[in-house]
Amino acid sequence: MADPRAEILRQAAQLFAQKGYVESSLNELAAAMNYSKGAIYNYFSSKQEIYDAIIIFTLTGLYETAAKAVSEADPPVERLRQFMMAHARFLADNYDCFVTMLVGFSGMANSGLKDDALALRDAHEGLLRRILQAGVADGSFREVSAAMTGRAVLSLLSWMVRWFKPGGGKSAEEVAQEYHDLLVRGLLA
Amino acid sequence: MADPRAEILRQAAQLFAQKGYVESSLNELAAAMNYSKGAIYNYFSSKQEIYDAIIIFTLTGLYETAAKAVSEADPPVERLRQFMMAHARFLADNYDCFVTMLVGFSGMANSGLKDDALALRDAHEGLLRRILQAGVADGSFREVSAAMTGRAVLSLLSWMVRWFKPGGGKSAEEVAQEYHDLLVRGLLA
Numbered sequence: 001m002a003d004p005r006a007e008i009l010r011q012a013a014q015l016f017a018q019k020g021y022v023e024s025s026l027n028e029l030a031a032a033m034n035y036s037k038g039a040i041y042n043y044f045s046s047k048q049e050i051y052d053a054i055i056i057f058t059l060t061g062l063y064e065t066a067a068k069a070v071s072e073a074d075p076p077v078e079r080l081r082q083f084m085m086a087h088a089r090f091l092a093d094n095y096d097c098f099v100t101m102l103v104g105f106s107g108m109a110n111s112g113l114k115d116d117a118l119a120l121r122d123a124h125e126g127l128l129r130r131i132l133q134a135g136v137a138d139g140s141f142r143e144v145s146a147a148m149t150g151r152a153v154l155s156l157l158s159w160m161v162r163w164f165k166p167g168g169g170k171s172a173e174e175v176a177q178e179y180h181d182l183l184v185r186g187l188l189a
Numbered sequence: 190m191a192d193p194r195a196e197i198l199r200q201a202a203q204l205f206a207q208k209g210y211v212e213s214s215l216n217e218l219a220a221a222m223n224y225s226k227g228a229i230y231n232y233f234s235s236k237q238e239i240y241d242a243i244i245i246f247t248l249t250g251l252y253e254t255a256a257k258a259v260s261e262a263d264p265p266v267e268r269l270r271q272f273m274m275a276h277a278r279f280l281a282d283n284y285d286c287f288v289t290m291l292v293g294f295s296g297m298a299n300s301g302l303k304d305d306a307l308a309l310r311d312a313h314e315g316l317l318r319r320i321l322q323a324g325v326a327d328g329s330f331r332e333v334s335a336a337m338t339g340r341a342v343l344s345l346l347s348w349m350v351r352w353f354k355p356g357g358g359k360s361a362e363e364v365a366q367e368y369h370d371l372l373v374r375g376l377l378a
Contacts, residue, residue, distance in 0.1 A: 022211040077377070103292060132376075141376045148367050149376070151352070152345055159344035178337050186375020187321075187330045187338070188266070 005043045012050045017099035052113045058097040059120035065090045076135030077184055083128055084176040087157045092172035102161045125150055194232045201239045206288035241302045247286040248309035254279045265324030270369045272317055276346045277365035281355045291350045314339055
């Protein structure tokens with residue numbers, strides 16, 4: 001195995017997404033990977049530590065993917081599209097991690113990494129807010145609140161974890177494109 | 190106690206929302222209510238049955254509250270506002286039930302009430318789609334897909350369970366009003 005640590009996270013996310021965090025055990029994880037439990041302990045000292053690492057991996061990847069996708073040279077409406085497409089694509093590519101995060105983000109309450117997780121979430125949301133503020137500043141967007149509008153954008157994308165299934169029907173990027181069009185143009189004829 | 194069944198559901202939702210369904214027990218519920226476990230068994234035969242009843246109560250109330258709030262005499266844009274305000278208000282008034290539902294809707298997988306729950310959810314979404322279709326039909330809305338747009342509306346409202354706290358900052362109805370304005374008018378200046 002090229003990167004056992006990454007493989008443990010991948011398989012653990014799959015298990016947590018299927019069974020829930022509370023009902024999953026390291027014994028099951030080891031069995032699914034054809035590992036000994038001791039081999040897992042070489043990399044992680046507890047189920048909580050694996051869970052925390054999944055959250056940090058996911059939030060780091062989400063932010064970095066979006067930051068890379070957004071080109072400062074483009075107008076804000078296009079930057080917003082790049083942000084939404086990148087978020088949706090990363091969600092589809094790391095679906096089990098997002099399900100794990102949705103169900104158990106509150107499980108970070110006792111984690112030493114909670115502040116890191118919140119900082120990553122704020123970085124992602126900050127990137128989005130700056131796009132919205134730029135659109136208001138250059139007059140292409142109405143005078144909306146970046147906080148409220150950013151929350152709306154992230155709500156649309158985050159709720160995909162509850163209904164979207166990778167590989168069935170529309171792609172995550174098609175969904176993001178439709179949401180972008182709706183938010184930008186609005187409902188009124 | 191006027192309605193012990195309703196009181197059991199209310200207290201159980203509070204417990205599930207705080208500790209999670211899996212980690213909650215009927216013993217704890219009984220202790221919190223100053224009941225014997227036997228008294229609870231007079232009304233419900235298992236934790237799963239209580240959970241199922243919370244979901245059905247919530248989905249029934251959500252649909253009925255929205256259906257009552259929507260006045261067919263008003264134009265679609267106002268009907269959409271009524272729907273969103275009613276949904277947000279009911280969520281704020283029954284917050285623990287929504288948290289329970291968010292975390293554990295998949296827990297209905299083995300429930301005999303799963304079809305009832307899906308039918309209620311479809312009724313609520315159907316009400317919303319008809320409002321959107323009416324707006325497209327009378328020319329006040331653009332030619333949007335009612336399915337996609339309805340999903341967007343419900344995503345915005347549903348994700349409130351993850352960040353909104355009743356009694357702190359904006360009211361649920363203020364949030365719904367802002368989301369309505371954003372969706373109706375869009376971002377473009």
